[in-house]
Amino acid sequence: MSGAEDRLREMGLELPARRSAGQYAGAVRxxxxxxxxxxxxxxxxxxxTGKVGADLGVPAAQEAARLCVLGCLRALNEExxxxxxxxxxxxxxGFVNSAPGFQEQHVVMDGASSLLVSLFGERGRHARSSxxxxxxxxxxxxxxxxxxQAGGPSRPR
Numbered sequence: 276m277s278g279a280e281d282r283l284r285e286m287g288l289e290l291p292a293r294r295s296a297g298q299y300a301g302a303v304r305x306x307x308x309x310x311x312x313x314x315x316x317x318x319x320x321x322x323x324t325g326k327v328g329a330d331l332g333v334p335a336a337q338e339a340a341r342l343c344v345l346g347c348l349r350a351l352n353e354e355x356x357x358x359x360x361x362x363x364x365x366x367x368x369g370f371v372n373s374a375p376g377f378q379e380q381h382v383v384m385d386g387a388s389s390l391l392v393s394l395f396g397e398r399g400r401h402a403r404s405s406x407x408x409x410x411x412x413x414x415x416x417x418x419x420x421x422x423x424q425a426g427g428p429s430r431p432r
Contacts, residue, residue, distance in 0.1 A: 279358035282394055283348075290349040291317045291342070301350030308365065309354055309423045314346030315415040324414040328377030336416050337386025340369060343419035344387045355425060362426025364391050364401040370418045373407035380405040387419050 283289060293301065302311045316323040316339035327336040344367075352358050369384040371377075384405040391399035411418050 279361070279394060280352075283358075286393065288345060290352060291346055293349060293353070302354035304354060304425060307362075307425055309351060309425050311347045311350050311421040311423070313368075313370070313418040313420040314343045314350065315411075315413065315418055316340070316342035317346060318342055322413060323416060325416050326372050326374045326414070327383060327416050328374035328379075330374075331416050333379055333382055336371065336383040339415070339417045340383055340386035340419060341390045343369075343417050344390050344421075347419060347421045351421075351423060360425055361395065361398070361423050363398045363424040364395060364421065365424055366422040367391075367401055367403040368420045369403070369405045370408050370411060371405065372411040372414065372416050373409070377407065380407045383417060384419075387417075 280290075299312055302309050323335075323339045323342065325331045325335075327333070331339070348358060351361060355361065367384065367387055369380070369387060371380040371383050373380065384403060388401070388403060391401065393399070
């Protein structure tokens with residue numbers, strides 16, 4: 276187990292099982308960067324659904340964003356062999372399934388950002404975009420994708 280995985284457990288978190296809803300890779304490495312496909316929020320009871328600002332409030336949506344990041348980290352763990360293979364979180368892109376008039380997408384995405392900074396410290400601080408959308412697949416409230424810089428130990432592919 277990696278140091279980052281140990282920190283996740285100390286935080287009371289674990290990486291979810293792999294899920295895919297299409298013909299794509301969870302993560303693709305190109306040079307020193309790893310591009311992570313969008314992940315939805317999967318909690319202990321399954322997929323979280325609902326429109327933010329109508330069905331879910333901001334705190335529930337922030338938790339959904341955290342769950343999305345855990346899905347992204349699972350894909351990174353598979354691609355790199357260890358979360359310790361992450362040198363830096365470069366960028367997050369968050370899509371928020373927003374009710375009409377909802378304008379706090381950036382606050383929702385703070386749930387994702389704060390988890391990464393708590394887990395990785397300064398190398399978890401990243402650039403970010405938060406986008407409100409009318410719909411997301413399966414009516415999920417948030418979808419998050421990441422770009423990370425690979426470095427450190429990784430398993431041969």
